Amino acid sequence: MAKKEKPVLYCRFSVDGRAFSGQIRDQSVDIVEGDPFTGMSPIRLSYPIDRVKFLPPFAPKKIWCVGRNYLNHVKELNNDVPKEPLIFTKPTTAIIGSGDFIRIPSWAGRIDYEGELAVVIGKNGRNIPEERAFEHVKGYSIMNDVTARDLQKNDGQWTRAKGFDTFAPFGPALLLTQEIPLDASIRTIHNGKIVQESTFDMMIFSIPRIISHISRFATLEEGDVIATGTPGGIGPMKVGDLIEVEIEGIGKLRNICSE
Numbered sequence: 630m631a632k633k634e635k636p637v638l639y640c641r642f643s644v645d646g647r648a649f650s651g652q653i654r655d656q657s658v659d660i661v662e663g664d665p666f667t668g669m670s671p672i673r674l675s676y677p678i679d680r681v682k683f684l685p686p687f688a689p690k691k692i693w694c695v696g697r698n699y700l701n702h703v704k705e706l707n708n709d710v711p712k713e714p715l716i717f718t719k720p721t722t723a724i725i726g727s728g729d730f731i732r733i734p735s736w737a738g739r740i741d742y743e744g745e746l747a748v749v750i751g752k753n754g755r756n757i758p759e760e761r762a763f764e765h766v767k768g769y770s771i772m773n774d775v776t777a778r779d780l781q782k783n784d785g786q787w788t789r790a791k792g793f794d795t796f797a798p799f800g801p802a803l804l805l806t807q808e809i810p811l812d813a814s815i816r817t818i819h820n821g822k823i824v825q826e827s828t829f830d831m832m833i834f835s836i837p838r839i840i841s842h843i844s845r846f847a848t849l850e851e852g853d854v855i856a857t858g859t860p861g862g863i864g865p866m867k868v869g870d871l872i873e874v875e876i877e878g879i880g881k882l883r884n885i886c887s888e
């Protein structure tokens with residue numbers, strides 16, 4: 630049997646102010662031409678990984694999010710288990726890359742991290758059946774669904790609480806595979822301490838269920854991103870904090886909070 634090839638880990642990065650597309654190896658990043666949506670070809674040039682500044686892996690067309698998709702998170706906020714996936718969106722202007730600052734508004738009360746697996750859509754679809762959902766997936770990345778918790782409660786709807794500029798850290802890389810192993814781990818690390826830890830088999834609604842559900846009311850498009858919900862362990866951040874979300878096989882999304 631042929632040896633299974635490791636999926637490509639794609640990224641966007643800058644070195645000395647110039648932006649490139651790349652493929653992450655162990656300790657280096659190879660420059661590539663193109664992107665995962667239009668096709669990529671390698672260029673024989675690479676940088677050591679510690680010299681590059683990661684950018685968001687691409688500019689998402691839409692950002693979909695799933696609320697309350699892990700039981701331990703539903704319980705920690707005393708919410709009811711949803712009967713079907715609870716969907717909201719974030720504006721694309723909230724996107725920042727790994728290494729960029731999360732701006733903490735001084736007037737908005739408690740601001741929480743929410744580490745999440747982000748599904749990247751690679752093929753348009755409407756009314757997608759669950760059994761064909763993975764055909765629409767381009768790959769996986771990481772998103773921190775930063776949330777103004779007090780505003781979320783007081784507003785009733787979530788657009789403002791979830792939609793501040795910088796409230797969608799995204800990256801550092803895009804793992805090009807249609808199915809991520811469900812036993813892969815996600816971990817959020819707040820100032821060096823592990824605060825969230827789970828695997829993807831703990832989701833209440835599976836990735837195919839979520840894709841199928843959204844596509845029953847809206848067209849999923851190439852370049853859409855779906856943040857699939859956060860495990861238990863959410864908590865507040867303050868100016869100066871370092872927040873890292875790590876997913877096995879993808880890498881670590883690192884951001885510092887600033888004013």
Ligand code: MG
Nearest residue numbers: 743774858859
């Ligand atoms: Mg969330």
